[in-house]
Amino acid sequence: xxxxxxxxxxxxxxxxxxxxxxxxxxxxxxxxxxxxxxxxxxxxxxxxxxxxxxxxxxxxxxxxxxxxxxxxxxxxxxxxxxxxxxxxxxxxxxx
Amino acid sequence: xxxxxxxxxxxxxxxxxxxxxxxxxxxxxxxxxxxxxxxxxxxxxxxxxxxxxxxxxxxxxxxxxxxxxxxxxxxxxxxxxxxxxxxxxxxxxxxxxxxxxxxxxxxxxxxxxxxxxxxxxxxxxxxxxxxxxxxxxxxxxxxxxxxxxxxxxxxxxxxxxxxxxxxxxxxxxxxxxxxxxxxxxxxxxxxxxxxxxxxxxxxxxxxxxxxxxxxxxxxxxxxxxxxxxxxxxxxxxxxxxxxxxxxxxxxxxxxxxxxxxxxxxxxxxxxxxxxxxxxxxxxxxxxxxxxxxxxxxxxxxxxxxxxxxxxxxxxxxxxxxxxxxxxxxxxxxxxxxxxxxxxxxxxxxxxxxxxxxxxxxxxxxxxxxxxxxxxxxxxxxxxxxxxxxxxxxxxxxxxxxxxxxxxxxxxxxxxx
Numbered sequence: 001x002x003x004x005x006x007x008x009x010x011x012x013x014x015x016x017x018x019x020x021x022x023x024x025x026x027x028x029x030x031x032x033x034x035x036x037x038x039x040x041x042x043x044x045x046x047x048x049x050x051x052x053x054x055x056x057x058x059x060x061x062x063x064x065x066x067x068x069x070x071x072x073x074x075x076x077x078x079x080x081x082x083x084x085x086x087x088x089x090x091x092x093x094x095x
Numbered sequence: 096x097x098x099x100x101x102x103x104x105x106x107x108x109x110x111x112x113x114x115x116x117x118x119x120x121x122x123x124x125x126x127x128x129x130x131x132x133x134x135x136x137x138x139x140x141x142x143x144x145x146x147x148x149x150x151x152x153x154x155x156x157x158x159x160x161x162x163x164x165x166x167x168x169x170x171x172x173x174x175x176x177x178x179x180x181x182x183x184x185x186x187x188x189x190x191x192x193x194x195x196x197x198x199x200x201x202x203x204x205x206x207x208x209x210x211x212x213x214x215x216x217x218x219x220x221x222x223x224x225x226x227x228x229x230x231x232x233x234x235x236x237x238x239x240x241x242x243x244x245x246x247x248x249x250x251x252x253x254x255x256x257x258x259x260x261x262x263x264x265x266x267x268x269x270x271x272x273x274x275x276x277x278x279x280x281x282x283x284x285x286x287x288x289x290x291x292x293x294x295x296x297x298x299x300x301x302x303x304x305x306x307x308x309x310x311x312x313x314x315x316x317x318x319x320x321x322x323x324x325x326x327x328x329x330x331x332x333x334x335x336x337x338x339x340x341x342x343x344x345x346x347x348x349x350x351x352x353x354x355x356x357x358x359x360x361x362x363x364x365x366x367x368x369x370x371x372x373x374x375x376x377x378x379x380x381x382x383x384x385x386x387x388x389x390x391x392x393x394x395x396x397x398x399x400x401x402x403x404x405x406x407x408x409x410x411x412x413x414x415x416x417x418x419x420x421x422x423x424x425x426x427x428x429x430x431x432x433x434x435x436x437x438x439x440x441x442x443x444x445x446x447x448x449x450x451x452x453x454x455x456x457x458x459x460x461x462x463x464x465x466x467x468x469x470x471x472x473x474x475x476x477x478x479x480x481x482x483x484x485x486x487x488x489x490x491x492x493x494x495x496x497x498x499x500x501x502x503x504x505x506x507x508x509x510x511x
Contacts, residue, residue, distance in 0.1 A: 012404075013394075014404045017485060018393045018509065020348065020508070020509075042182075043437075043506050044437045045344040045346055046335070046345070048336075048349055050335075076398055076402070
């Protein structure tokens with residue numbers, strides 16, 4: 001698979017390591033009433049869709065940036081690539 | 096129809112005109128006591144043991160394709176009972192004991208071959224871990240022997256013992272482990288279940304569950320609604336897709352694992368060798384092909400094929416261990432979809448929906464678990480209590496801090 005890095009251009013996926021669902025960006029509020037339940041779901045449950053999947057890839061053997069890659073899990077086609085930093089800020093995170 | 100040597104001779108002399116289909120091809124009834132979703136090894140074994148052990152024969156196994164077309168036909172056929180943790184090892188030991196009597200039990204030749212599995216070690220730390228695991232295996236009624244370098248050399252003189260990065264310093268030998276003809280497992284269980292009255296319904300995909308007031312009443316399928324007192328999902332690889340229709344999110348990611356077969360060779364490898372440090376394991380089939388595999392492709396996937404970097408990685412692992420492999424030509428490669436769970440161990444449990452049961456999360460270990468999975472799932476379905484060797488396989492174990500994490504990796508499914 002070739003990942004079209006937003007800064008570096010097309011890169012071989014072998015340069016990256018894979019973490020998992022980009023929902024991991026949305027860390028629950030530890031002060032919430034039901035924080036224990038939220039963290040259980042956050043840590044252990046996954047949507048695991050067949051089709052488009054937003055996921056975190058780390059450019060370990062490159063510029064060490066985190067990316068959010070949208071990829072089809074049925075065909076392995078990569079549909080979109082963005083910097084995780086931008087994706088997180090778009091969701092209201094400070095960094 | 097029972098199989099026997101006499102029957103084979105009789106058919107050979109009469110032009111093979113007396114063979115009949117091994118199982119029926121029925122239309123679904125309106126309802127059943129138990130509907131099992133998934134006609135793979137585990138689903139068919141569950142139906143078989145429901146009928147045989149518990150006398151529950153008003154059962155349907157529904158399968159979206161053909162039986163045995165999923166992971167039971169896509170694995171590398173290895174059986175073993177060499178786990179460390181108390182939540183796992185008694186279960187896998189039951190499974191291995193069932194494998195040992197399986198062919199006589201269901202009167203079908205599954206070619207169970209206990210040719211031994213050798214896990215190589217390369218460091219003092221690995222040897223300590225192997226010794227600890229071997230002792231845990233022995234305590235649970237399994238067998239283990241720790242070999243030194245010379246012990247390994249006596250078995251497999253052609254290995255590369257002096258690899259600069261991973262010199263072979265010994266291995267943990269599990270003699271009762273081995274291989275099985277995997278398709279025959281599905282067929283044997285299917286025939287045994289069918290003979291006892293179980294309906295095996297192929298080309299019938301589940302499209303939804305009928306759930307009212309927290310009770311599952313049956314399944315919607317491409318062949319219409321099928322009512323059931325109990326619905327048992329058994330579709331490892333596709334668990335999230337199926338259980339989503341019941342509104343469940345699971346502690347599972349789907350990943351692709353590749354496997355490979357070489358051209359047929361004369362007998363060179365009479366057991367199974369695993370080279371965990373190099374992500375490579377290998378055995379030789381009775382037809383002569385080397386059957387081997389390595390690590391996951393590491394990313395979520397529902398495609399039953401992988402990518403080239405892992406092919407290269409596996410071949411490099413093979414060359415590092417068995418340099419003579421370099422002259423062997425590859426014949427086929429394929430991929431299967433694993434339910435990778437959050438601690439590397441499976442689930443056999445009820446769900447929050449009354450009458451809906453779940454079996455999945457088998458990671459790489461589904462094939463060897465087939466008999467015990469069916470045995471324990473049937474026990475759960477028949478009695479509504481978990482079998483004593485499967486009490487830890489609960490869906491809520493993360494909430495309770497009761498993970499069964501053999502590798503100690505934490506909630507990162509692709510690392511288990």
